[in-house]
Amino acid sequence: MNRKIIIFISAAIVVLLAAALFWLFRQPQNGTAVIKSNGVIVKRIDLAAADDCSFDIDCDGGRNTVVIKNHAIYVSEATCPDKICINMGELKYASMPIICMPNRLEIYFEESGAGIDAVSK
């Protein structure tokens, strides 16, 4: 076989593998987001079908404003002092939930996701 063809096929395989790995690690992107307040599930949202909206989640005097925009979910405002939940940005990975410790809020994908088992931070 022509050497160039072998190189081309090898390169194509590498690109396809890289694309497959990237897809694997990113999923789920638009799955079902679960919102828990103080350990209790308060909402389940199918992000792929969800319209843009925002709503407040109140817990023990604290408040987080949750936004759904372009099928992504994030916290836009919070009464907590550290704002870690806002800094987390959009929910992207199953193993990287959005957490607001002071207001006991968790937002995570219902699906476990196949790529990453845990995030060290």
Next chain:
Amino acid sequence: MKKRVIAFLAALFISGCAADIPPYTEHLFAMDTIMSITAYGSEQAVTDACDRIYELEKKLSAVNENSEIYSVNNSGGRACAVSDETAEIIESALSYSERTGGSIDISVYPLVREWGFTAGAYKVPSDEIINELKNYVDYRNISVSGNEITLPENGMIDLGAVAKGYASDAVKAVLLERGVTSAIINLGGNVMAVGSKPDGSSWTVAVADPYAPDDYICTISAVDTAVITSGNYQRYFIADDGTRCCHIIDPKTGKPADSGIVSATIIGGSGIMCDALSTAVFVMGADEAEKLWCASEDFEMIIITDSGEMLITDGIYESVNVRGDKDIKVRVLKR
């Protein structure tokens, strides 16, 4: 050929068996963070592991008035009896202070409090107050005699830099006692991989991107190891002059650590060691950290600096997969 067929069938058999082992997951709020424990094969083991975390939280919290640490902090300079376990954790923390030249110091608590990181009421203390409080910060003044702890009057300790690491060791021990050989423990970003996945493959542990905390910058193939990170991107506040003040206070300056490191990940067998060293490395900076690593054989590390460089020690380099789409320059550290 025959050997390959046998190996293939064995792999198929193992993965077939692995599919039969169900995972059990629990999420819990404890130690001022969210935790998750996923263990394969035993729901009871996960429940017992959660109970163990609550038990440790009760003992080790600096703010719970019923905790052993609270009693130590309010003993007015007198000896205070604690459980054997708490004394051992304190002794262990002191050994890491010694090993790192005081870059991690559990007696830094008065300063952490003054900066507002315990209550979330952030403020920049005056230099006078910082200098005053620094008089109480020195791990060498903490005395451990049996299970009695003595602090200098006005001295206070906080095990925040080691408690979650120790808890990950304790949870792992509970799971192993209950016969679990495959589990992933995530205590607020402090990760402990127990064994491998049920199918024999490695766990994939990501390291958060300090420049984009909603994303990750690399992954590590982990088997039976702790992966613990300290960074300046989780808990911080911006001072009036625009300075970013992170929650890790340098015991020597009394101010938020500013060593040029934005994220320090330690990989090793012991959770408490990885927890303590991640803080110490973050405080001491890359050059000192490299010297510490060269003189040690029990951990590997990944350091990300504020100049956009990622330093990976060569013992872990082959297991790290840095994302190609991240603008980061990788340098391998060798002994």
